Amino acid sequence: MNKRQKSERRFDTLMLGIPVIYYGIFMLIPCLAGLYFSLTDFGGYSLKFSFVGLYNYRKIFADPAFWKSVVNYFKLYFATVIICFPLAYITAIVLTKNKKLKERSIYRILFFFPSTVPTLIIAIMWMTMYNPSFGVLNQWLGKVGIGAIQWLGSSKWAIISVIIVVIWRQFGFYLVYFMAGVSNVPQSIYESALIDGASEWKQAIKITVPLTWDVIKTSMLFYVMSAVNLGFGTVYVLTQGGPDNASQVISSYMYYQIAKFTDYGLASAIGVFMMLMTLIMALAILKLMKRETYEF
Amino acid sequence: MNTKVKKPFSWGTLAARICMILASILVLVPFLMLFLTATKTNEEFYAGIWTLPHNILKSLPENLSQAWAEAQMGIGYFNSVIVSVLALILTLAMGAMAAYEIGRRHLKHEQFFSNFFLVGLLVPAMVGLTPSFYVARALGLFDTRTILVIMYTAMEIPFTVFVMTSFARSIPSELEEAAYIDGASLWKAFLTIILPLMRPAFVAAGIFAFLDNWSEYMYGLMFLVTPAKKTVAMNILQFKVGTGVKVNWGVTTGACVIFILPVLIVYIIFQDKIMGGLTAGSVKG
Numbered sequence A: 001m002n003k004r005q006k007s008e009r010r011f012d013t014l015m016l017g018i019p020v021i022y023y024g025i026f027m028l029i030p031c032l033a034g035l036y037f038s039l040t041d042f043g044g045y046s047l048k049f050s051f052v053g054l055y056n057y058r059k060i061f062a063d064p065a066f067w068k069s070v071v072n073y074f075k076l077y078f079a080t081v082i083i084c085f086p087l088a089y090i091t092a093i094v095l096t097k098n099k100k101l102k103e104r105s106i107y108r109i110l111f112f113f114p115s116t117v118p119t120l121i122i123a124i125m126w127m128t129m130y131n132p133s134f135g136v137l138n139q140w141l142g143k144v145g146i147g148a149i150q151w152l153g154s155s156k157w158a159i160i161s162v163i164i165v166v167i168w169r170q171f172g173f174y175l176v177y178f179m180a181g182v183s184n185v186p187q188s189i190y191e192s193a194l195i196d197g198a199s200e201w202k203q204a205i206k207i208t209v210p211l212t213w214d215v216i217k218t219s220m221l222f223y224v225m226s227a228v229n230l231g232f233g234t235v236y237v238l239t240q241g242g243p244d245n246a247s248q249v250i251s252s253y254m255y256y257q258i259a260k261f262t263d264y265g266l267a268s269a270i271g272v273f274m275m276l277m278t279l280i281m282a283l284a285i286l287k288l289m290k291r292e293t294y295e296f
Numbered sequence B: 001m002n003t004k005v006k007k008p009f010s011w012g013t014l015a016a017r018i019c020m021i022l023a024s025i026l027v028l029v030p031f032l033m034l035f036l037t038a039t040k041t042n043e044e045f046y047a048g049i050w051t052l053p054h055n056i057l058k059s060l061p062e063n064l065s066q067a068w069a070e071a072q073m074g075i076g077y078f079n080s081v082i083v084s085v086l087a088l089i090l091t092l093a094m095g096a097m098a099a100y101e102i103g104r105r106h107l108k109h110e111q112f113f114s115n116f117f118l119v120g121l122l123v124p125a126m127v128g129l130t131p132s133f134y135v136a137r138a139l140g141l142f143d144t145r146t147i148l149v150i151m152y153t154a155m156e157i158p159f160t161v162f163v164m165t166s167f168a169r170s171i172p173s174e175l176e177e178a179a180y181i182d183g184a185s186l187w188k189a190f191l192t193i194i195l196p197l198m199r200p201a202f203v204a205a206g207i208f209a210f211l212d213n214w215s216e217y218m219y220g221l222m223f224l225v226t227p228a229k230k231t232v233a234m235n236i237l238q239f240k241v242g243t244g245v246k247v248n249w250g251v252t253t254g255a256c257v258i259f260i261l262p263v264l265i266v267y268i269i270f271q272d273k274i275m276g277g278l279t280a281g282s283v284k285g
Helices: A002-037 A055-061 A064-097 A104-116 A119-130 A136-143 A158-184 A187-195 A200-211 A213-238 A250-259 A264-288 B011-038 B042-047 B056-070 B073-104 B110-122 B125-138 B145-170 B174-181 B186-197 B199-215 B218-223 B232-237 B249-282
Strands: none
Touching: A002 A264, A002 B073, A002 B110, A002 B125, A002 B145, A002 B186, A055 A264, A064 A104, A064 A158, A064 A213, A064 A250, A064 A264, A064 B011, A104 A158, A104 B011, A104 B249, A119 A136, A119 A158, A119 A213, A119 B011, A119 B199, A119 B232, A119 B249, A158 A213, A158 B011, A158 B249, A187 A200, A200 A213, A213 A250, A213 A264, A213 B110, A213 B125, A213 B218, A250 A264, A250 B125, A250 B218, A264 B110, A264 B125, B011 B056, B011 B249, B042 B249, B056 B073, B056 B249, B073 B110, B073 B145, B073 B186, B073 B199, B073 B232, B073 B249, B110 B145, B125 B145, B125 B218, B145 B199, B145 B218, B174 B186, B186 B199, B199 B232, B199 B249, B218 B232, B232 B249
């Protein structure tokens, strides 16, 4: 018996130990070590560096471009949550419940596709769309009598252009995610509501939303991090953060501190800020969206 | 019996259908632009948005071959396949191990280990960029493809564990117990019973990891300098789109088409599994 327990113990230690150690060494420890590097002037080329205290933090906090990139990150995050999520959610309800829409699986497959395409390609595709003289968007706007917009070249529109691309790409992803939640709600609950004469809107708000609250919460939670990555991928190709940092998001701002100035210490300080920011956002979402969960 | 009742016409359905068709157009047009541009010469691109190429049999192969040669996409493809596949194997192996332990072994600290991996879904990997760079330099792994494999694996583990754990939980325990009664060891039960049953989770998590690895380029830009080591995503960046340099759009979009071909194929073959994996792992996780 004892031998059996011993071998079970060895099994568990190996099976869990290998991934935990690997993931710890190459992911979690680097993230925490970022705290230390943010207090140094590590420049990447030489392994020698010195301790500079809070200098990097003072420098980023004094840089208006940094704050612009933080604000732009929040614009990206909330624009998606406010525009993309409700659209995806409503579409999810329609595609799940309207059985008369025979071709609904085609829409789902089509809408989901962009979220599997690399942001790099998405961004290049949209560069052709945004082209001020040869792009489709300005041509369409011209047809309805609106003048040409300098999508990527003007500081007003650059970040909006980035947000449009991200929303366009993520719509199908959240559609499919929400559809899974919506279709999990048992049909019997709707049937009793139908007997009470509740309208479709009322059913959606009183039944579907509360019963899929966890799904909505989880997507808001995970989008905190996705927005960081998507922001970088889109900005890097589409605008390089320009013009004049108008469309910089925090991740691309961090990247350019390394790419342009090889300032790894400074980038690390931004990374630490980013880590705190995402964790605080995650905790805030968990707290604000706390509701009793319904078992069904 | 009465399932095939003819449903009456409904304005709601018509409105929904019109919205869906409009949305489909919005989704399709950028792709259409990409493929259309790839078939045109640069002059034809500037001649007009919707003009069709004069001689598609000449301009399309020319764009594709010029893209392939100019960006050295042959080497890039080779590197991408090597890096993505190696990282994928490591990710799936470790993901399955962790998922089995967390999902099925009723560990004392199950919640702790579950959160341990979940943190990776909340904190962007970029946070650890500087220390990773330091470690890569210190270990002499800078400018090697090995460091990409290591980093990609680390980045993909959280989501893989997340998807696989909820799948592992859903496997009924009878099969395993029967094997134990027959005297099978834990190793044997894991390898011969659990792993085959977890195939759908492997497919779903694997596709996501592969697509991520295939399209990643930031770590490539950070860690690689030798052109012959670059991945195909980095090859695309050689066209300097958006930097003010004059771009040959036909060739650039041609390179994009070559790049997303595997993505398109993977999607067409596995689309139901991709969506299934996304939903199975996440909804009641």
